[in-house]
Amino acid sequence: xxxxxxxxxxLAVLAAQLPAPIVEELADGLTETHRxxxxxxxxxxxxxxxxxxxxxxPQAIVAEFARVNPARRAARRLLGIGPVVGxxxxxxxxxxxxxxxxxxxxxxxxxxxxxxxxxxxxxxxALSMRYRLAARAGVAGCIGMATLDAVxxxxxxxxxxxxxxxxxxxxxxxxxxxxxxxxxxxxxLAR
Amino acid sequence: xxxxxxKGHLDAVLLAALEGGPRHGYAVIESLRxxxxxxxxxxxxxxxxxxxxxxxxxxxxxxxxxxxxRRRREYRLTAAGTRALTGKRADWLDFSAMVSSALExxxxxxxx
Numbered sequence: 001x002x003x004x005x006x007x008x009x010x011l012a013v014l015a016a017q018l019p020a021p022i023v024e025e026l027a028d029g030l031t032e033t034h035r036x037x038x039x040x041x042x043x044x045x046x047x048x049x050x051x052x053x054x055x056x057x058p059q060a061i062v063a064e065f066a067r068v069n070p071a072r073r074a075a076r077r078l079l080g081i082g083p084v085v086g087x088x089x090x091x092x093x094x095x096x097x098x099x100x101x102x103x104x105x106x107x108x109x110x111x112x113x114x115x116x117x118x119x120x121x122x123x124x125x126a127l128s129m130r131y132r133l134a135a136r137a138g139v140a141g142c143i144g145m146a147t148l149d150a151v152x153x154x155x156x157x158x159x160x161x162x163x164x165x166x167x168x169x170x171x172x173x174x175x176x177x178x179x180x181x182x183x184x185x186x187x188x189l190a191r
Numbered sequence: 192x193x194x195x196x197x198k199g200h201l202d203a204v205l206l207a208a209l210e211g212g213p214r215h216g217y218a219v220i221e222s223l224r225x226x227x228x229x230x231x232x233x234x235x236x237x238x239x240x241x242x243x244x245x246x247x248x249x250x251x252x253x254x255x256x257x258x259x260x261r262r263r264r265e266y267r268l269t270a271a272g273t274r275a276l277t278g279k280r281a282d283w284l285d286f287s288a289m290v291s292s293a294l295e296x297x298x299x300x301x302x303x
Contacts (some may be wrong), residue, residue, distance in 0.1 A: 021255075024262045025216060026239055031261065032217035033235065056234020064240035070247060187247060 004048035007034060013058045018065055018131050030055055065128040071138025074184035075125035078145060078177070080117070085173045089152065092170035101159055111148070118144035139188055146181040149174035197233055201241055202250075203279035206272055209251060213267040216242060242266055250275050 007030060015023045033054055037047035054059070066072060092098075121141030128134040153171050156163075197204070208214065208222040219242065220235045245251045250272035253264050268276070292299035 021262075022239070023263075025264045026236065028215065028258075028261050029217045029220070029235070029239065033220075054234070055236035056235075060234060061236040061240070064237045065243070068240050068244040073247075148230045150196075155208065 003031065003034070004044055005180070006045070006048040006052055007031070010052050010055070010058060011126050017058075017062045022065060026055075026061070026128065059129075062131055066131040066134045069131060069134050069138065069188070070184070071136075071142070071188035072128070072134040074142050074188060075122040075134075075138040077184060078142060078181065079119075079122050079126055080189050081177065081180070082122075082145075085170075085177050088170040088173040090164075092164070092166040095166045096161060096164055098161075100115075101161060103155075103159075111151070113142065114148055118148060135188065139185065142181045142185050144186075146178045149178050197231070200279075200283070201233075202245060203276065203283060204239060205238070205245060206250060206268065206276040206279065209266055209268045209272070213265050215263050215265045219266070238266060245272070 011023060011027050011030065012024055012123040018026075030051055034047050037050045038044065040047075042050060118141050121144060125134045125136075125138030125141055128137065153174055156171060157168060160168045161167075204223060204226075208219045208226070211222075214222060216239050220231075220238055223231050223238075223247065242251065242253070246253050246266070249269060251266045252269050253266045256263050256265060289299050
């Protein structure tokens with residue numbers, strides 16, 4: 001049985017915004033809903049209209065899937081714990097007079113730009129109601145932030161500066177964030 | 192029941208719909224429709240992301256099969272989902288008893 005054009009175009013709207021497995025599941029449900037209306041005696045086109053109306057606005061469905069996207073949820077959590085890790089590093093770098101370390105200005109600027117970029121990506125993922133944008137920005141922001149944490153830890157380790165307890169606390173906070181990010185990203189990358 | 196009223200209890204009713212055994216998305220919707228006497232007023236397309244959310248929380252697990260040439264995702268309760276359902280059911284009975292007592296002006300029975 002060929003599906004009515006209304007159902008095909010409805011699914012095409014979803015397919016343009018959601019991954020194939022999700023669309024396949026929705027297509028199965030929509031087809032069953034359409035068949036249910038056919039069994040009730042409605043004409044095919046009328047049954048399709050009723051099925052689509054019952055399913056709801058495609059944008060509402062996309063927004064709900066975006067909301068439960070693992071990458072979006074990971075981004076929101078990282079934004080939540082970010083100020084704590086950031087505060088640890090701020091205190092550590094000020095206390096240890098990191099301003100006097102022999103780090104080239106270009107590297108300092110690069111780290112600052114990277115930090116702002118990754119925070120922007122995480123914010124885009126956390127706020128977006130578009131599934132693919134939330135997924136891509138979330139994964140990129142999480143990986144970027146974990147990389148930045150690793151760079152900071154490595155940089156401080158090889159900076160030949162004395163490791164004070166505040167610096168160790170900042171490094172521990174970053175290490176914990178890397179582990180948390182890795183665990184959060186597994187379900188995001190699995191789909 | 193209006194969508195907004197149902198939203199806070201959606202997880203519990205979805206878990207309850209899967210208590211009788213594994214179901215795919217449409218069968219979950221049909222089960223809800225029957226158990227609510229057709230009063231469920233929710234865009235049914237939004238049930239699917241809710242099922243994904245419960246799956247991510249480890250309360251249900253999903254698996255694919257092929258039926259009539261179409262891929263179909265079927266869900267079943269996990270042990271954690273069964274425990275969560277028991278807890279949510281007890282919470283609801285306690286809450287509804289309290290509100291009923293308040294609305295009817297009679298003393299609230301002690302929670303069990």
